[in-house]
């Protein structure tokens with residue numbers, strides 16, 4: 001049995017960036033040929049893309065954990081690691097993305113609309129890319145950054161031009177089956193349709209989509225019957241068509257009160273007031289039905305409805321109905337220009353120049369927050385002293401050291417970089433501030449070079465620039 005799933009919780013994880021490689025080129029008789037460690041590859045993104053050939057979220061219901069591949073580490077001889085592959089997840093047109101708190105993140109409408117649900121981590125720079133005039137032979141490389149991960153809720157709202165609404169067994173599915181090539185289940189018991197059916201209708205030069213919704217009954221908007229679950233699908237349809245059963249055998253029902261009941265449910269659900277409406281009097285192949293249709297038509301027209309008579313069985317009135325729908329759909333489309341496919345990317349906040357904050361917490365811990373410092377911490381291999389020193393240099397150049405001094409930090413105070421749940425905490429060693437002074441020496445290998453005059457060394461040392469950040473711009477920008 002196929003199930004219709006219109007709400008799933010999806011767990012997505014992007015790939016991590018590959019680590020950079022620290023390697024030194026070796027050749028016969030030339031043991032130290034310079035750094036040649038390549039960069040790590042970028043981690044793959046998890047991308048949701050609207051694909052009109054996909055109609056359910058069933059796949060994600062069965063396997064809700066999706067992960068993109070990670071970048072490969074860089075290698076010696078300047079070989080970059082391979083990028084991780086993006087994981088592209090097709091979703092139906094009209095998929096709404098929410099976070100776990102129910103807040104809408106994005107509304108994916110239109111074939112090709114794209115949403116990056118998780119962003120791959122950047123690859124770490126290899127030691128070749130980290131080398132500079134000041135740091136000829138870095139004995140370390142940067143780690144790849146973790147990709148983002150999280151949970152999103154996908155909710156499907158059918159997107160169709162026309163929605164057929166009405167009591168169970170009014171003949172909504174039957175009408176779809178004769179107006180389009182769709183073959184929905186039809187039967188003479190109520191609630192035959194458990195999930196919306198979608199059909200494509202061609203009338204002259206107009207092509208439009210038509211959806212039925214499971215039968216509505218009084219109280220549907222409060223959850224009676226199947227109504228509430230599926231009224232949500234009606235939200236996305238631009239035209240509402242009341243299918244009224246002119247031949248119902250239920251004593252207390254008649255087409256006019258049916259119409260009023262359904263309108264009351266739509267009003268209680270809310271937000272559908274602006275949809276143009278039309279009435280179809282169905283089952284006029286039955287003589288009593290035709291008689292009743294003739295009697296109530298003036299009343300309906302007086303209420304402002306366009307009224308069409310039809311029979312899904314004898315097929316009378318279908319052509320007029322399909323052209324009338326084409327006309328009203330055309331007007332609705334003209335009033336609301338077609339939405340173009342859009343690419344929606346939720347990026348981390350743009351890097352601002354100040355770049356960080358320092359806060360003193362109750363227990364005396366100094367917490368540093370900022371895109372750059374947090375990223376740099378992730379890139380640091382803490383088992384490598386040189387890498388840690390490089391981090392200290394970067395932090396110092398960004399002004400973190402200075403800000404900590406201003407905030408009152410003293411030797412031995414705890415400093416945390418990052419959010420509470422994922423911070424790197426260390427005892428502050430103000431000597432780190434001297435790291436800037438030592439820049440000229442860290443990473444230098446005197447065997448690689450002739451001694452230079454002191455003035456030149458000083459000039460190189462004073463050239464204040466963040467090599468690694470510049471390298472980053474050259475290397476795989478997002």
Ligand SMILES: Nc1nc2c(ncn2[C@@H]2O[C@H](COP(=O)(O)OP(=O)(O)OP(=O)(O)O)[C@@H](O)[C@H]2O)c(=O)[nH]1
Nearest residue numbers: 168169170171172173174187188191192193215312
């Ligand atoms: N005589 C006659 N019977 C019809 C017509 N349209 C539908 N029926 C019958 O009415 C019954 C219900 O039809 P469906 O198309 O399943 O009705 P529905 O509105 O989709 O019902 P739910 O899915 O339960 O909401 C079936 O037995 C159909 O054969 C019609 O124009 N004339």
Ligand SMILES: [Mg+2]
Nearest residue numbers: 172173192193
């Ligand atoms: Mg049906």
